[in-house]
Amino acid sequence: MTGQTYCDRLVQDTPFLTGPGRLSEQQVDKIILQLNRYYPQILSNEEAEKFRNPKVSLRVRLCDLLGHLQRSGEGHCQEFYRALYMHAQPLHCCLPSRHALEDSENTELDWAAASRELSDRGPVAFLACLGLATGLALLLYCCPPDPKVLPGARRVLGFSPVILDRHVSHLLLAFLTDDLGGF
Numbered sequence: 001m002t003g004q005t006y007c008d009r010l011v012q013d014t015p016f017l018t019g020p021g022r023l024s025e026q027q028v029d030k031i032i033l034q035l036n037r038y039y040p041q042i043l044s045n046e047e048a049e050k051f052r053n054p055k056v057s058l059r060v061r062l063c064d065l066l067g068h069l070q071r072s073g074e075g076h077c078q079e080f081y082r083a084l085y086m087h088a089q090p091l092h093c094c095l096p097s098r099h100a101l102e103d104s105e106n107t108e109l110d111w112a113a114a115s116r117e118l119s120d121r122g123p124v125a126f127l128a129c130l131g132l133a134t135g136l137a138l139l140l141y142c143c144p145p146d147p148k149v150l151p152g153a154r155r156v157l158g159f160s161p162v163i164l165d166r167h168v169s170h171l172l173l174a175f176l177t178d179d180l181g182g183f
Contacts, residue, residue, distance in 0.1 A: 006077035007070055009097035014066050016096050018059050023088060025058050030087040032065065035079060042069075042076045 017023060029052055036048035043051070051065045069076045085092045092098070 004097065006074055006081060009095075010066060010070055010077045010080065012097045013095045014063070016094075017066065017091075018062050020059075022091060023058075023062065025054075027088045027091075028052075028058060028062055028065075031080070031083040034083045034086070035076075039076075039079055042072065042079055 032043065032048050032051050036043040036045065047068065051061050051068075053061065066080075069080050081092070
């Protein structure tokens with residue numbers, strides 16, 4: 001999770017949940033009854049009656065319930081989400097806080113997949129590239145200095161303490177000087 005608490009999620013989801021047509025009166029009653037019956041420490045009988053009062057509009061009762069749960073603490077908000085999932089699962093799946101969590105998890109997964117892309121070619125490809133780079137480095141750095149070599153190449157080739165076979169050195173030097181455009 002991204003560190004977002006259930007209380008934070010409830011604050012984020014309250015405008016969505018209290019929107020017209022989101023939760024029916026029956027769904028809200030079931031959620032209230034579950035919180036009252038199974039968790040009387042969350043909603044007492046008096047509070048449950050207050051939040052189920054049919055004389056007050058559904059939106060006002062729902063806003064009061066959500067505000068009460070936010071003030072009550074993290075565990076109470078978590079139990080509300082559990083009850084919402086049980087009694088209004090399609091709505092639970094559409095909550096803005098769930099989409100924010102899924103997007104952050106997908107971003108983390110995408111980053112992990114992107115970091116693996118570089119290593120998907122396997123160890124043989126890595127060793128082949130390493131061998132090619134090492135061979136070219138040895139060829140460039142191990143040739144003895146020669147006055148016929150181009151000035152830029154001469155500086156690179158002239159600082160090597162290791163000397164390779166003369167034939168390889170001559171081929172490389174010939175390629176760098178005269179035959180560069182001859183291929």
